[in-house]
Amino acid sequence: MTSTTIEYTRESVQAAVSTGRSRDRNTGSLVFLILLWFSLFFGVMVLLVLIVNTAIDGAPRFDSELLTNYDSTLFPEKTGFRAGILGTVWLMVTTAAMAVPLGIAAALYLEEFADGTRWYNRIIELNLQNLAAVPSVVYGLLAVAVMALIGFQRKGIVLGGAIALALLILPVIIITTREAIRAVPNEIRFGSLALGATMLQTTWRQTLPSSIPGIATGTILGLSRAIGEAAPLLLLGIAGAVRFDPTGVLSPTTALPIQIYATTSQSQEAYQQAAAAAIIVLLVMVLALNGLAIFIRNKFQREW
């Protein structure tokens, strides 16, 4: 009995010594630890203040008119975000339709086919790292030029905004898709190849299906970044005061973040309340996307 107790204590002492925890009890160390705790939870505190503050500001406008009315200059207290919400949905679908196939194709090439020692593949790698950090307004300027090339001057249509957002999230999708493909163990590829499948058949029937949960997670996280972007859309002439539903990719539109920006810039109290309430709607949309991504990751992702 006694000997086991002693051994137990010795082990725990050794464990404590090996992590340095036993010497953490002086004032300096404690202050340091408290500072670290503070920096860790600072973000959560700010987020809480932000949500509570915004919810209080927007409380008078949590009504169905917020979602069903168009923007109104005559009745600021009845202004709504219908055009923005529908515009954002159109933008997201169009953005995904452009960015997802391109992103997956590029990631497949880089992971499965490219020879990483070739200079042109190294340039692609370096370029991707760099594109991921290009400011979003710059993508807006690029999309303006692309739209001018295909004959649409700054008219604020869905297609233009979607091109800007697709360019913006393409590096994100490529990087996360590559990680998902890399996580598929080589044995699966070797097994397929050994049975006589070609590289393409292996990729299409084995590697790609195995990495779909990871790809879906990355895509949704990319879209959740795009959904809140306003800066590149501003450059494409997408304005806040649109009082009709978008009808197609060539239809002029607005977007929820743009409407929030335009409403916040108005000085009347009623507009500030409407903006705060719309922010809660936007946060719920972002949160829903993130929740979906986490759900897919936990439910479908396999540990190899």
Added chain:
Amino acid sequence: MNDSSATASGPPSGAGLTRASIDLSPRSRPVESVVKAGLMGSAMLSVLITFGIIAALIEPVIHFFGQVPFGDFLNTEGTYAVIPLIGGTLVTTFVALVVAVPLGLGAAMYLSEYASKRARKALKPTVELLAGVPSVVYGFFALSFVTPTLLQDILNMQVGFTNALAAGLVLGVMIIPTIASLSEDALSAVPQAMRQGSLAMGANRMQTTLRVVLPAALSGVAAAVVLGLSRAIGETMIVALAAGAQKNLSLDPREGMQTMTGFIAQTAGGENPVGSVDYNMLFAVGLLLFLITLVINAISIAFVRRFRQAY
């Protein structure tokens, strides 16, 4: 990439005496090569985008400098002066780094050196939550809470409705996750033996973290800070809403001042006909912004290379 060893084991060098029944020579597969070319094209598109950005910016910029002398652009005052915009960006970015570097690094040190594996898994997403908030929401927060409540009421400061301080503070909160997440990677990459050596010499965890782990991870931490800097410079909606819409060359963050990105957003939001001087100036400022972030990103990538090589 990884399977090249499998396919490259190559055709047999012998005359095929025993393997005559199996043909291992590369057969031409037209579909395979077409699809491969298509995939490669998609990857090449990313390079095309970079050149597209430069090409898209250059043409209006050439027009701009045909209309406005270069000296008026690189001037401290005047309609087309860019120096006050750079000044505004520097002030807001500096405030942001003052907030984000200690807090981001603190969170990273806790996650890497103090938290258990399970705690890290649970705590890391809470730090990254901040990165998911749309920037226009942060801008509204700066206008509706940071300036009126925090700065004017609680801290009793004499600041205007828009000021660089509020914008910079919120900008700093936004880039905390960038700095925290990359610094954590760098700190975690420091070999365990270095920590054990330090602890064996009698140092406690604080001394080990600050004097052994942090210096060893310095280039990775520097890369994280530089990337955060690039994010802060390029962030648009916070400064467009909260930093101000007037050019103001000043080092006092309590004043309102327009930044480069703020100028781009506010000018683009207005009605400027395509081809006008103001419209072309958007592209001139955009090109400058792109070049600045390009250089900063290159520095960050170089730092990352160094810390990867070290261990």
